[in-house]
Amino acid sequence: MPAIPNFHRQDFPKLVLISTRWADNDIYLHVNNVVYFSFFDTAVNQTLVENNCLQIEQSDVVGLVVNNQCQFFASIAFPDTVTVGVSVEKIGNSSVTYRLGIFKNQEDSLCAMGSYTHVYVDRSTHRPVPIPQATRALFESLLVVEKKEA
Numbered sequence: 001m002p003a004i005p006n007f008h009r010q011d012f013p014k015l016v017l018i019s020t021r022w023a024d025n026d027i028y029l030h031v032n033n034v035v036y037f038s039f040f041d042t043a044v045n046q047t048l049v050e051n052n053c054l055q056i057e058q059s060d061v062v063g064l065v066v067n068n069q070c071q072f073f074a075s076i077a078f079p080d081t082v083t084v085g086v087s088v089e090k091i092g093n094s095s096v097t098y099r100l101g102i103f104k105n106q107e108d109s110l111c112a113m114g115s116y117t118h119v120y121v122d123r124s125t126h127r128p129v130p131i132p133q134a135t136r137a138l139f140e141s142l143l144v145v146e147k148k149e150a
Contacts, residue, residue, distance in 0.1 A: 012085025043084035063118030070114035
């Protein structure tokens, strides 16, 4: 098992609470690995919607996931509550890379950590476009300085 990175809840500017569901558990009695990507997707898009940076059915510019990854450190199982820490690692002209941490219940150690990259595109053509100014401002508020691991 990989070493657990030295990140805690306070290292993430945005925290999103998500309830696990009965159907999230797999035959091994823990949340299945694919569900973690759903947690990431929910936390990122909820943050965008709450900050008026995404109108799901109307936005002319949308972010498409082009890369994601996750490392697992501890199991989660229904009925645990999940907190997803959201931060931004890098902002480009048309792309953003998030750092995402998953914590269970009130614990402060990571259960999983991942990254997720959106490329912003025109909804109709799917061609890359610059990140809209309001969205860029949100990303800048979530940008974190690289933390040295212990």
